[in-house]
Amino acid sequence: MLRSLKRHLARGLTYALAIALVPLLAGVAGLGTRMVTSVRTDTAPPPYNGALPEPPRHDPTKRTAVVIAANSGTEGSDFLAPYEVLARSGAFNVYAVAPERRITHLFPGAPILRGVDIVPHYSFAGYDAAIGGDPDLIVIPFLPYEQAPEYQQIMAWIRAHAGPDTILLSICAGAKNLADTGLLDGRSATTHHYTFPLIAQAHPDVNLVRGVRYVKDGNLISSAGVTSGVDATLFTLQHMLGREAALDVAQQLGYPHTRFLDDPAYDPPATALSIGATAPPLANMFLSGYQPGSSSLGVALYSGISEIALASVVDTYPHEGRLTVHTVAPERAVVLSRHGLALVPRWGFADAPQLDRIVLPGHVGDAEAAVFERWAAERQQLPVERIHAAGGYFYDVTFSDMARRAGSAVADETVYLLEYPLGSGPAASPLLPAGLVARIAALALLGLA
Template sequence: MRTVPRVTVTVLGFLLAALALPAGLGALTATSAFGERYAARTDGAAPAAAPLRHDPAKPTAVVVVGEYGAVVSDTLAPYEILATTGAFNVYTVAPAGHPVPLTGGLDLVPDLTFAELDRLLGAAADVVVVPALPDVGESTSKPVGDWLNRQAAGGSLLVSVCNGAAVLASAGLLDGRPATAHWLRIDGYEDRHPAVDWVRGTRYVDDGDIITTAGILSGIDGTLHVVERLAGPEAAAKAAQAIGWRHYHAGTAASLVQAHFRPADTVVGLNTAFRWDRSTTGVLLTDGVGEIELASVFDTFGQSLAVSTLAVGPGAEPVRSRHGLKFVPRADPSAGELDRLMVPGARAADHRYLGLETVYPHRDPGFAFDGVLQDLSRTTDNATARWTAKILEYPADDLTLTGSAWPWTLTLRPLGLAVLGVLAAFGLIRIGRRAPRKP
């Protein structure tokens, strides 16, 4: 048997020592970062849903949230667009009525449970929007899949946003159909759901009674297309203008350059694994705030994995958004655990809490995500802001970003840990060599 040369063993040992500390500590930090995105509240708060107004003369559109939450922009952007038109009854629905966490810890009280919606309408909803759910493909998502099948059988127009396509695919609703999804996950879905004809390079795919959209903010284009179909192109154009969406194309899906993971995108790994000093931004919830304005803060920071968010409000009392959704803050702004305070809303009043730096990202006109991405760049770096825009599928090339080009301090952390691991291994070898040998 050929023996492995001692020098090879030594080199491999030092290599493993160099990797051990960065991998071990990075894994702990990454687990914490991903766990924060859908962390459920622990105080047991369960306020009643907001009162509903229902006009039987209007079609009803619903946005589904799962038992364990949903991506915040996938949920709130379609909701605001549909509500802005005034042409629909628009509700959020869930398997149960308790608050559910949207990305970043924004707790939404669903308007209706599935059973309550069925009793209200006595039939399927006209439009069902399906966002990405954190438990897609798991047994806990089965009630959602079963309910979606009943809605489809009743004639609903199903609209998936981003990885909501996986929810439809898991329910068997996309077999034999063309569909799209987020660029980062579509290859995996192609392997997992081979009966679906997965399409790349477009913001949405219209297959009649099912519309699927690409990543996150591509859901805006898909929802505007729904408005086109059911309320007319003029209503869609007005809705796009109302939310500041500059990328609306009437009648057809805007082309989309299919994204791929590039070397600069490794910044997300640095943020996830080695940003040990992740700051906490309090997000002040106020009555009348726009749904997309809220989504822009929680999703930008949440997708960056560089900043933690905490929904706050005076007395942690529930608030109502511009179109009537109910949200429940998790803490009072004076809780003492915040590094700064962000106040979403173009109409937000001035607020001051215990000397906290207060940021108003929507004071300047434009799409709600612009100011938040610029703030992310300023407080972290341009690479993080550009990665986040890429994940959001938001065309941000014309944004002025004023942060540093790259997070060099973060880059040095895994390198420093690798050097420390090698030195530790070297020290152990020296100690071993000096230890007296038994006769």
């Protein structure tokens, strides 16, 4: 009897191994292929020589906030979210400033992914000539290219303009850039959960604080990862303008997490599969390995688009692991956002590639939407999805859509990466989409053949 039991156990283990091995090997092979093919060489924007708008008129009765961009690349939500929060307050002249006034890429989380392109209001020299003086607030998003020739120029400009009354606000891994200026030495800060070891190694004198959305140390305020930038910027408004100003902007945005104004404590859920503190989570790329080919997402740019609505789309969907963003407008010319940021689409209607899906972020009027709908129907044979039309905070809506389409496992991984306080995708969403489950099941059956 014992011998028979051992035979049955051995046979069962053999079947289990056969069922699991083929899907696992296919997933690993797909992951390897996806990691190679996801290293895009076309994330840098093509040159833009079209007309540029005049920078916004300076109002000397308002405070001045500068949001730094690196021409070599800047994280998208880190830049766009604080920009809109500050602009909505109505209390600031808000300027996008970079080493040079030329087209600049805002990437979604990782520089290898494509996001949206902007043109800053001023170069450093242009700002100094037109505005001069130290800003009341300097926002430092994540600027990854520390070996770029412009990097030390950015560091020097921040140091030179960090006056005694200037508040420095770092967003996400922008804390590493702030630390590189030397202005964080001996001070406390937080950052994205992947960036703690990098700062600890390069700047051991910085006191790193975990488990919070933001940290204030004198005139230095730092946010945790990506979407924590909204909380840190609202807190900055509360500090500079008062609580009512911060709550008013949060209400305008429909932002549901104002509890962090009182208590920044936050423990992000550990839902991601990661291979190290600085490596991207791999679960989404592993799952995308089962799905051949890639997907092209068209993102419509129109005059008056909300900067945060745009960020909620271009900074999230690419983390599905097989998707490339293509920003589109009627022509490849500057499109001004709600608060005067110059956006440059990758494509005009005439030369846009074939897309798999087209979304229209934010709240847009019927006439503006109809322009995109006619083009999409005639040239792309696709509908245009007004993804935020039903209301709700932009990121909540986008994550819910991602969970419905790609599965809650993919949405949860993205929530974790962007450190959004949603915690997880909607409970009603499937863990994985039915088509993906069927593909994995078919591979399992193949293992038994």
